[in-house]
Amino acid sequence: MNAAVQNLTANTTPSRGWRHLSAEQVEAFGAELEAIREEVMNSLGERDVKYIRRILKTQRYSEIAGRTLLFAGFLPPAWIAGTALLSLSKILENMEIGHNVMHGQWDWLKDPALNSSTYDWDNTCPAEQWKHSHNYMHHTFTNIVGKDRDVGYGIMRMSDDQPWKPQYLFQPFYNWILASFFQWGVALHDVEFERIGRGKSLAEATTQLKQIWKKARKQVFKDYLLFPALAGPGFLFTLAGNATANLVRNLWSYMVIFCGHFTEGVEMFSEEEVKDETRSQWYLRQLLGSSNLEGGRAFHILTGHLSHQIEHHLFPDMPAHRYAEIGPRVQAICERYNLPYNTGTLPRQFATVLKRINRLALPGRRRQAAAA
Numbered sequence: 001m002n003a004a005v006q007n008l009t010a011n012t013t014p015s016r017g018w019r020h021l022s023a024e025q026v027e028a029f030g031a032e033l034e035a036i037r038e039e040v041m042n043s044l045g046e047r048d049v050k051y052i053r054r055i056l057k058t059q060r061y062s063e064i065a066g067r068t069l070l071f072a073g074f075l076p077p078a079w080i081a082g083t084a085l086l087s088l089s090k091i092l093e094n095m096e097i098g099h100n101v102m103h104g105q106w107d108w109l110k111d112p113a114l115n116s117s118t119y120d121w122d123n124t125c126p127a128e129q130w131k132h133s134h135n136y137m138h139h140t141f142t143n144i145v146g147k148d149r150d151v152g153y154g155i156m157r158m159s160d161d162q163p164w165k166p167q168y169l170f171q172p173f174y175n176w177i178l179a180s181f182f183q184w185g186v187a188l189h190d191v192e193f194e195r196i197g198r199g200k201s202l203a204e205a206t207t208q209l210k211q212i213w214k215k216a217r218k219q220v221f222k223d224y225l226l227f228p229a230l231a232g233p234g235f236l237f238t239l240a241g242n243a244t245a246n247l248v249r250n251l252w253s254y255m256v257i258f259c260g261h262f263t264e265g266v267e268m269f270s271e272e273e274v275k276d277e278t279r280s281q282w283y284l285r286q287l288l289g290s291s292n293l294e295g296g297r298a299f300h301i302l303t304g305h306l307s308h309q310i311e312h313h314l315f316p317d318m319p320a321h322r323y324a325e326i327g328p329r330v331q332a333i334c335e336r337y338n339l340p341y342n343t344g345t346l347p348r349q350f351a352t353v354l355k356r357i358n359r360l361a362l363p364g365r366r367r368q369a370a371a372a
Contacts, residue, residue, distance in 0.1 A: 006204065007247060008358065010185075014248070015030065021337065021339075023236045024282055025337060026278075027278065027279075029333065029337050030281070030286065031202055031280065031368070033280075033314055033330070033333065036315075036330070037318065040315075040318055040322050041318065043277070044108060044319065048319050048322075051193075052097075052109075052257055052319070054108060055092060055096055055301070056097065058092060059093050059097060060089075062086070062088045063086060063089035064094065065082075065085050066081075066082045066083070066084070066085030066086030066088070066089055066241075066245070067086060067227055069082030070082035070086065070241040070242070071080050071224030071231045071233070071238065072233065073231065073234050073237030073241055073286060074233075074358065076238050078203040078238075079237055083241040083244050083245055085194050086241060087244070087248040088246040088345075090122060090245055090246065090248075091253070091301070091302055092301075093121060093253055093305070094121060094253060094303025095253060095256070095306065096124065096302075096304040096305065096320070097121070097124070097304075098119065099121075099304050100124075100320045101114050101116060102119055102127055102130065102131055102135070103116065103135060103316050105317055105318065105319045107317075116131070123186070123187070123219070124183050124184055124186075124212065124216035125186045125189070125190075125212070126187075128211075129190040129211065129212070130186065132190055133149065133189050133317070134150075134280075137149060139313065139316050142286055142289045142290075143261070143268050143269055143285070143288075143315060144271055144274060145162060145269065145270060146161050147271060149189065149192065150261065152370070153189060153210055154170045154177065154192070154362075155171075155174070155178070156175065156178070156357065157171065157361065158360060160360070161268060162214055168362075169362070170360055170361070171357060171360075178254065179250065179254040179255070180247060181250060182250040182253055183246070183250055183253075184216075187212050187215075189207060190208065191208050191212075192205075212214075222226075223242040223243070223245070223246065224242065225346065227242060244346065255346070255350060256293070256306050256307065259293055259349040259353055260291055260292075260293075260306055260307075261289070261290065263291040263344070263349045263353055264352035264356070265342050266288070266291055267288040268289070269285060269289070273345075278335075283314055286308060286313035286314050287313075287314065287334065287339060288312070288339075288343070289313065290308050290309040290312075290313045291309060291310065291342035291343065291344075291349060292307060292341075292342065292343035293307035293343070293344070293345070293346050293349055294307075294311055295307060295345075295346065299325075300323075300324055301321075304320060305320035305321060305324070306320075308323035308324060308327055310327075310342070311323035330354065331343075
């Protein structure tokens with residue numbers, strides 16, 4: 001990006017008004033964000049420990065209570081309550097615990113149970129593969145078309161600069177298949193099937209698939225065989241409750257993640273535009289490529305604080321529960337530099353996500369249309 005600030009003017013998505021910044025202003029913007037990060041990271045302590053311990057207890061007790069109630073799942077109130085508590089447990093474990101722990105947000109505690117190098121979440125995706133596709137590829141190359149595979153997850157067109165193919169006509173429909181089986185899409189993400197024979201060997205992909213199967217079969221066994229079998233005559237009720245909890249978790253995580261990356265106004269970039277990018281320019285790209293969700297404290301916890309996706313992309317290794325307190329400061333910085341701070345309610349933001357999915361299912365480029 002030192003050609004960056006100039007190159008950004010050719011951005012692939014219509015800009016929301018950052019072209020006015022000089023290179024010096026971009027560096028000053030980055031310095032202000034870096035000061036926030038340093039301040040927060042130096043203040044980590046007992047209140048952060050108490051927070052994560054409470055979340056861990058809530059998740060564990062929710063799972064125990066949920067699975068216990070599902071043993072009496074033949075009673076409708078028990079089935080509803082058990083499924084709801086198990087869904088809560090799975091959402092907390094994946095979003096507020098697993099995702100954040102594997103980002104290294106709690107490595108400073110020196111607790112093996114919360115260390116990014118050893119933690120493995122309740123998901124079908126092996127931790128090491130997720131950390132490569134998400135922590136490295138996505139957070140390093142955020143919204144760079146052709147580098148960040150989270151732009152479309154290899155099956156959807158989410159940017160005007162992705163070449164259109166006939167199968168994209170169906171993406172408004174198979175988008176919901178991805179949402180329903182989101183953990184499986186995440187599991188297969190790092191395999192990069194489209195690269196097999198083009199820079200990636202079949203042997204490498206096969207090794208990854210074996211790792212996925214080893215990981216996934218544990219969850220399949222636990223949720224669809226072990227606990228239903230322990231319920232005895234209530235096998236089908238427990239099976240249905242577990243399947244529903246996984247579906248709820250998948251739909252919720254899909255919605256939160258898509259609302260953080262594909263809302264109206266989110267910018268996309270080309271590889272050329274980010275050449276020779278400085279740290280401050282990286283901060284600018286993270287801001288322009290992310291969007292937030294508005295809600296209360298419980299809502300933010302259930303999203304793993306990815307409702308503060310902007311702050312997460314700026315500071316991925318900062319304990320996520322701190323994002324809410326620094327959000328207003330980040331927004332104030334954006335206002336001073338006349339930069340967009342993309343935020344809105346879940347219904348509003350998700351509506352713009354669906355609009356993008358539907359629009360990009362069709363051929364054509366909005367940038368060309370605007371130029372014409």
